[in-house]
Amino acid sequence: MDMRAPRGTYDAMPGQVERFQYIEEVFKSVAERFGYKEIRTPVFEHTELFERGVGDTTDIVQKEMYTFEDKGERNITLRPEGTSPVVRAFVEHKIYGQAAMPVKYYYKAIPIMRYERPQAGRLRQHHQFGIELFGTNDPRSDIEVIDLLNTFYEELGLKQIEVQINSVGCPKCRESHREALYDFLYDVKDELCSTCQDRLDKNPMRILDCKNPKDQELTKDAPIMIDYLCGDCSLHYQEVKKGLSLINIEYIENTRLVRGLDYYTNTAFEFCNKALSGPSNVIGGGGRYNGLIEEIGGPETPGIGFGSGLERIDLALEAEEIEVPIKDYCEVFVLIADDMAKEKALAILHNLRKSKIAADTEYTERSFRAQMKHADRLGAKYTVILGSIELEKGVVLVRNMKSGNQEEISIANIVKYFL
RNA sequence: GUGGGUGUAGCUCAGUCGGUAAGAGCGCUAGGUUGUGGCCCUAGAGGUCGUGGGUUCAAUUCCCAUCACUCACCCCA
Numbered sequence: 001m002d003m004r005a006p007r008g009t010y011d012a013m014p015g016q017v018e019r020f021q022y023i024e025e026v027f028k029s030v031a032e033r034f035g036y037k038e039i040r041t042p043v044f045e046h047t048e049l050f051e052r053g054v055g056d057t058t059d060i061v062q063k064e065m066y067t068f069e070d071k072g073e074r075n076i077t078l079r080p081e082g083t084s085p086v087v088r089a090f091v092e093h094k095i096y097g098q099a100a101m102p103v104k105y106y107y108k109a110i111p112i113m114r115y116e117r118p119q120a121g122r123l124r125q126h127h128q129f130g131i132e133l134f135g136t137n138d139p140r141s142d143i144e145v146i147d148l149l150n151t152f153y154e155e156l157g158l159k160q161i162e163v164q165i166n167s168v169g170c171p172k173c174r175e176s177h178r179e180a181l182y183d184f185l186y187d188v189k190d191e192l193c194s195t196c197q198d199r200l201d202k203n204p205m206r207i208l209d210c211k212n213p214k215d216q217e218l219t220k221d222a223p224i225m226i227d228y229l230c231g232d233c234s235l236h237y238q239e240v241k242k243g244l245s246l247i248n249i250e251y252i253e254n255t256r257l258v259r260g261l262d263y264y265t266n267t268a269f270e271f272c273n274k275a276l277s278g279p280s281n282v283i284g285g286g287g288r289y290n291g292l293i294e295e296i297g298g299p300e301t302p303g304i305g306f307g308s309g310l311e312r313i314d315l316a317l318e319a320e321e322i323e324v325p326i327k328d329y330c331e332v333f334v335l336i337a338d339d340m341a342k343e344k345a346l347a348i349l350h351n352l353r354k355s356k357i358a359a360d361t362e363y364t365e366r367s368f369r370a371q372m373k374h375a376d377r378l379g380a381k382y383t384v385i386l387g388s389i390e391l392e393k394g395v396v397l398v399r400n401m402k403s404g405n406q407e408e409i410s411i412a413n414i415v416k417y418f419l
Numbered sequence: 420g421u422g423g424g425u426g427u428a429g430c431u432c433a434g435u436c437g438g439u440a441a442g443a444g445c446g447c448u449a450g451g452u453u454g455u456g457g458c459c460c461u462a463g464a465g466g467u468c469g470u471g472g473g474u475u476c477a478a479u480u481c482c483c484a485u486c487a488c489u490c491a492c493c494c495c496a
Contacts, residue, residue, distance in 0.1 A: 004486085004487070007486085007487070007488090058494095059493075059494050059495080060494085060495080063420075063494095064494080064495090112496075114494095114495080114496095116493095116494075116495075117420075117421095117492095117493085117494095118487095118488085118489090119488090119489065119490065119491085120489075120490080121495095121496080122494090122495070122496080123496090126495095126496060127496090128496060129496095195493070210493095259495090260494060260495055261495095278490090278491085279492090279493095279494080279495080280495080280496080282495070282496065283496065284496070285495085285496075307496060308496065309495090309496030310496085311496075312496055313496090335454095335455085337454055337455090338454085366448095367449085367450095367454090368454045368455060369450095369452075369454085369455065369456075370448085370449085370456095371455090371456090372454095372455050372456040372457095373455095373456050373457085374456085375456065376456040376457060377456085380456095383455085383456085385454080385455075387454065388454095389454080397454095397455090399455075399456090401456070401457090404455090404456090404457095406455085
């Protein structure tokens with residue numbers, strides 16, 4: 001039996017977890033400041049939700065889902081993506097009928113499972129932050145969503161962020177672009193890479209996003225989406241760009257940006273961290289999905305959101321050498337110098353903790369010196385020393401571990417000393 | 420799913436062209452200081468050399484498979 005964590009998964013151990021907690025706290029603070037409320041949905045859903053939501057031509061649905069049949073013969077899939085479950089909850093609870101629009105949700109470090117080939121920044125289970133904003137198509141809501149994500153990274157201290165945006169239009173203008181693109185690509189069909197040849201019929205727009213240099217050269221002059229936007233979509237896109245400039249968010253227009261999920265309409269965006277290398281430098285991305293809520297069975301409702309990966313954010317913090325504040329677990333270490341002090345030390349430890357002071361003690365019969373070393377390793381700011389000498393006098397020695405100064409404090413006043 | 424690289428102590432890594440080569444540094448434990456951490460010194464503990472098979476008198480070393488990590492694709496966070 002293999003007792004290791006399965007491929008592409010990992011245990012977050014103390015030392016790592018504190019970094020995650022910090023990132024989560026920053027996200028919660030930013031999201032709630034923007035007026036978003038936390039939502040928690042199941043880690044698994046009916047497979048059909050993702051097939052309809054994410055789109056069955058996507059890689060995610062075609063080859064990356066953890067799908068199984070449960071004992072009740074239900075077809076179940078582990079959440080490969082954050083948006084559709086939130087949309088499902090929104091529809092199921094008929095929030096559209098009872099809440100004033102728009103409705104704003106965030107989710108925090110939720111597990112996402114996809115069957116992929118793992119490498120740096122790519123796992124089979126990773127965790128995402130995200131927000132979803134339902135009920136408005138106002139370009140200012142697009143700006144809010146991008147602003148929120150940008151603020152999140154800014155407050156983490158990330159500097160090397162690049163924002164890319166594009167518009168993928170609505171189904172109407174997308175159809176006319178699709179036709180023009182198909183005609184253009186059909187002529188060079190035989191020269192495209194094999195995966196792009198497959199894409200030609202299914203989803204030709206994805207070909208523009210192909211990283212293959214030869215394909216990029218072939219599609220250099222291909223018709224681009226923004227030239228085919230209808231009046232409404234074009235205006236929407238202009239308004240979004242104008243608003244971003246207004247609040248000083250720098251962005252790069254990437255006319256080839258196409259995201260891997262089918263539900264996007266209009267605004268699409270990605271945030272890269274340039275301190276990270278390779279294609280795994282996308283730490284967050286999202287866009288508008290005006291047809292999705294209807295697709296899941298709700299009324300026609302516009303929506304927009306993003307997802308951002310916890311592990312990649314952490315890699316970015318590391319790459320940019322940003323110090324993460326780490327809390328201290330131990331303020332006071334209670335050192336037992338003689339066995340006869342054990343009982344008194346137990347009471348002191350209890351009282352310190354009851355008074356909300358982080359305290360710890362020694363349970364093995366280690367030497368005085370070893371206990372001091374242990375206190376040092378725990379990062380204790382003070383060590384309370386209790387032995388037969390102190391017991392007789394009714395005091396403890398309080399040692400300041402940084403300065404090395406020690407003073408006698410009566411046992412009765414010890415808690416007060418640290419408050 | 421495709422193609423490369425790697426896998427030796429808790430960590431970072433040496434090493435064996437098949438035969439007394441199981442090693443270093445850091446960390447850990449104890450002592451030097453019979454009641455004082457961080458520096459220094461000494462000693463000690465700790466390894467199925469990823470796992471399983473094969474070749475051989477002999478495999479950690481060669482071969483095959485497998486697992487994991489890693490890099491490049493694909494795609495994404």
